[in-house]
Each structure stands twice: as C-alpha cells, then as structure tokens.
Amino acid sequence: MTDAAALLSDLVAIPSVCRTPNGGIVALVRDHLARHGVEAAVLPGPEGDRANLFATIGPRDVPGIVLSGHLDVVPAGEGWTGDPFALRRMGDRLVGRGAVDMKGFVACMLALVPEMVAAPLRRPIHLALSYDEEVGCVGVRHMIARLPELCATPLGCIVGEPSEMRPVLRHKGKVAGRLTVRGRAGHSSRPDLADNAVHLAADIVGLVRATHERFLREGPFHPLFEPASSTLQVGVIAGGTGVNVVPDTCRVEWEARAVPGTDPMTVHDALQAGIADLVAPLQAAGRAVAVESEILSLYPALDLADDAPLRGLAEAWSGHAALGAVSYGTEAGLFQAAGIPSIICGPGRIAEAHRPDESIGLADLEACCAMLRRVIADQA
Template sequence: MSDVQQILADLVAFPSVCRTPNGAIVAYVREHLARHGIAAQIIPGPEGDRSNLFATLGPREVPGYILSAHLDVVPAPAAGWTGDPFRLRRAGDRLIGRGAVDMKGFVACLLATLPEIGRDLQRPLHIALSYDEEVGCVGVRHLIARLPEFCAPPLGCIVGEPSDLHPVLRHKGKVAGRLIVRGRAGHSSRPDLAENAVHHAADLVGLVRDLHERLSREGPFHPAFEPPASTLQVGVIAGGTSVNVVPDQCAIDWEARAIPGTDPMALHAALEEAIAAWLAPLQAEGRPVQVESEVLSGYPALDLPDHADLRAMAEDLSGREARGAVSFGTEAGLYQAAGIPAIICGPGSIAQAHKPDEFIAAADLDACCAMLRRLAARLR
C-alpha cells in the first residue's frame, strides 16, 4: 500500500461509529501529528467520551484556511457487506471499508501529505476533525465555539466531504424532530372509552405531508436544488403494544430540509403552529390528548456566493468546475454561520457512502493529495 492507503487502512480499523467513544482514533491522529512536530488541541464534548481535534500547520497569528473533516462513521450492519467493514481491502482500484469515502479518505490525505504541506507556510493550514457529524453535526459546534482561542480569524474552510473533488457551493439546512402523542389506553372492544394515540398520530403525519405539499406548490424555490423547494417527511412512527389494546402513546420522527434563505427552525415553527390549531378543538372538548415536541438535531444551510474568492481558489486547486448544490448536508453551513466562508471539496463520490461495501478509488486519494499540495504551495 502507499502511505495514504496505509493510513486509510489504519483509520478504517477504528470502529468510530457515531454516538460511541472516539478516544482511540483521536489518539492515533494526535500521535501521527506529534511525529511531525505538530501539537494538537483536544476539545472534549459534553458527552465525556468523545472529542474534537484541532491542529495548525504554520503561523497561528495570521489568517489561513481550515481543512475540516469528521472522524465518525455510520453503523455497518452485516447485511450486504462482503467482508469486514472495519478492515480495508482492495478490489481493483476500489478501497473498501466503512468510512473509506465518508470521510476518512480525506483525513488520510491530510495525514499522508503532512511532511509536504506543513513546510514554510506564510499562512496557516488548520486541521479540524470532529465527532458525531452523522447525527446532526454535534461535535463541530464545540470546536467552532473555541476557534478564537486557537487561531486568527480564518479566511475560509474547505470541508472534505466526498464531492468528486468538485467544489460545492450550497446545501440545504435541516431540522429533525420528534412528536409524542399521548392519549388514553383501553380495551379494543370499547374504543369509545379510550383515546387512540396512533389514530391521532396519523392526523399529525397528515399535517407534515400537507406542509410539505404546500411548500412544493408555493415555494419559495431555489433553482440549484432538486427538489427546488424545502421539504418535510416522516421517517419513523412507533406506537401501540397489541392489536386488542387501544394505544395511549405514539411517537413520530420527522425532518425538514430547508433551502438557503429559509431557516430550518421556521419550518419547525410552522409545523408546531399547525399542530396547535389541530389540537385546540380536541382539548376544548375535554379529550385527554397531548402532543409533546422535541428538536433532535439541526444545522443551517450552506450558501456560498457564486463570485466568492473561495470558489475560484477551490476550482483552481482541484482543477474541476464548481457544482451549484448537493442534496446532503455538512458542517460547512455551521462554519459559514460563524462568519467563515466555507465550501465542500473532497475525494470520492457521495453515492458510495452509507451503504454496504462503501469504497473510494485509490486514484481519488491521489488526486486529493495533489490538491492539498497545491493549496500548501499557494500559502508559502
């Protein structure tokens, strides 16, 4: 294996699944940086068993660029895999393993090129590695909050999510929530004496669908996206214990994807308003129906202007034209919300992520390493 492939194999071997401790992989990265004389800041999260990592190549006191990635991966259930998900293997040009493309491939490129990209920089490169990105961009928030302690205000951020090395300017924002409907249990032979929470939950699913359809008809619209409007959908519904028991509880997990210019929380507020209007007449009749609402996760949209300097730089470095928008979300919107221009540009295809036998092509790693060398040369 080449150096970058060996480092990727090392990284894949850490089963750093989201919502689990990540101390081992953080220690590996920290030790790798230390061997090249680079000190890393470890930024623990409130969970107590997960941390972010931040390191600087070059002078900290002048503005530079952040290279951002996450160390967590989605789970890898056995079904569909043709080998151990946490042991990198090669099939032709494909390097197969959980996280190979999303997004340990980019991290491997960063670590493999350290001896070259860290030399004689007049402006710094910052390495920012986060945890629990896959469950709502959780860890990076704590890292971003502490950036003023670690470096001068950055000029920009490149988030190395898989984009076939095409710079990406925009993605939708997101909010995910849970609704818990509470009614009154009873025997199914006397539903008139109970309050069926699953039936009421079906009405709330209809409210989510209705709001989605209204946005699809009326907008606002953004032509860079497919679909061009904000969206809502229900992903999980769970309630009841037996067919002969009227259920007293039902939970609904839903999400909204908001185009740039629409606050995801505004969609949450619109849904809560519709639920309140639906619930009011039931409670006025004295019926024991309640709805609890919880926000599970969320992040803002990314919306880098077409004329941004960061776009021109990323196109020059990657040698590939920018793409207007992608459908998946990233940490880039959070960097932008913090006042740091951000763009997505990383190796491999998102089409290979989150599936059995996830892979990245060896040639994609080589192309990303070349891009990082060009970035470092620009900053010397």
C-alpha cells in the same frame, strides 16, 4: 499514495461509529501529528467520551485555511462481503466503512502533514476533525465555539465530504425531530372511553404531508436544487401494543430540508403551530391528549456566493469547475454561519457512502492529495 492508503487502513480499523466513544481514533490522529512535531488540541465534548481535534501548522496569528473532516462513521449494518473495519483492496478501489465518508479525506490530510510542516507557510493550515457529524453535526459546534481562542479567524474552510473533487457551493439546511403523541389507553371494544394516540399521530402525519405539498406548490424555490423547494417528510412512526388495545403512545420522527434563505427552524415552528391547532380543541373538549416535541438534529444551509473568492481558489486547487448545489448536508453551513466562508470539496462519490462495501478509488486519493499540495503551495 502508499502513505494515504496506509493511513486510511489505520483509520478504518478503528470503528468510530457515531454516538460511541472516539478516544481511540483521536489518539491515532494526535500521535501521528506529534510524530511530525505538530501539537494538537483535543477538545472534549459535553458527552464526556467524545472529542474534537484541532491543529495548526504555520503561524496561528494570521488568517489561514481550515481543512475540515469528521472522524465518525455510520454503523456498518448488513450486506458486507468482508469485515467492514478492515480495509481491503478490490481492483483499484479500497473498501471499508468510512473509506469515502469521510476517512479518505482525513487520510489525505494526514499524509500531507510532513509536506505542510516542511513548507515555509506564510498563512496557516488548520486541521479540524469533529465527532458525531452523522447524527446532526453535533461535535463541530463545540469546536467552532472554541476557534477564537485557537486561531485567527480563517479565510476559508474546505469541508472534504465526497464531491468527486468538484467544489460545491450550496446545500440545504436540515432540522429533524421526534414527536411523542400521548393519549389514553383502553379496550378496543370501547374506544369512546379512550383517546387513540395513533389516530392523533395520523392527523399529524397528514399535516406534515400537507405542509410538504404546500412547499412544492408555493416555495420558496431555489432553481439549483431538486426538488427546488424545501421538503418535509415522516421517516418513522411507531405505536400501539395490540389490535385489541387503544394505544396511548405513538412516536413520529420527521425531517425537513430547507433551501438556502430559509431557516430550518421556521419549518419546525410552523409544524409546531399546526400541531397546537390540532391538539388545542381536543384538550378543550376534555380529551387526554398531548404532544411532546424534541429536536434530533439541526444545521443551516450552505450558500457560498458565485463570486466568492473561495470559489475561485477551490477551482484552481481542485482543477474542477464548481458545482452549484448538492442534495446532502455537511458541516460547511455551520462554519459559514460562524463567519468563515466555506466550500465542499473531497474525494470519492457520495453514492458510495452509507452502503455495504463502501469504497474509494486510489485515483480519488491521488487527486485529493494533489489538491492539498496546491493548497499548501498557496499558503507558502
């Protein structure tokens, strides 16, 4: 466990916050692999200052197993009792930003590289590390698009998000967006001469709430999830400059979570149609209103069949029975959409993620390394 904990310390020490350059942490991983004779492909994204990393141990021309993780973390924020980017031990736990989400899994992957290299692998093990997962699974899309030139189509993918080492078969898909509502400013004493953007935004919020309530009543439903339907909610609303000014702009940010079998974009499209129905009669009456829309994040649901071979393999490797569904989202749905059977299985508890004093147990790292050793043995 010393190697995994030391590697985790090195990873946490690089504050690879989402939407920021990640050259430092990519170089750390690349150099670690090079020391063990493993060549890594660094795959820059279109942003120009961020990159994915993909490496293969074993033969490239036969199907193998992908071990997938992301290198970015959410901002540290307030409430920490120590430096969030200096890993420290508290009892049997290691505390630091990204310790559980998900540099702990990455550290275990890297700690097992010498054993992967030493094993007589008949099937390859691929290490796939992405950027900006935390803001909508951004980087992994570019890496998945490059896979055909990097390796044979994999047999399966393990996404090591924290699941207490229980394989997870399903999660909801997601789409999130921003609406910029435009109106016409004016003095509050003559609102009849202006067009209040906040009022129109409030009507849109009502539409979001009504659509969400319709999902709860009418479905479609998936019994393994809580709630069992797709959901829709507004998370941010901001507009106006003063109580005596009719506001001409209001921003609304919303999010939908869609059960497997429902394309998240169908929720987006239904919302857009409802907004168009609100705006069209106002514009026809000569009101100076408009709504601009942009998508902030989008990823599909994960839906691995109960009888999928990867389920049985993951249960054997982890030593735990599979869990039907979780409420959080991952990159696994994108691998699945690319034709690669995917499952979630990683160390630690999701409840530790995104909070002050985020931590992972030493026993969690040990259990993850034990699982990875079984993966290695199965590929030899």
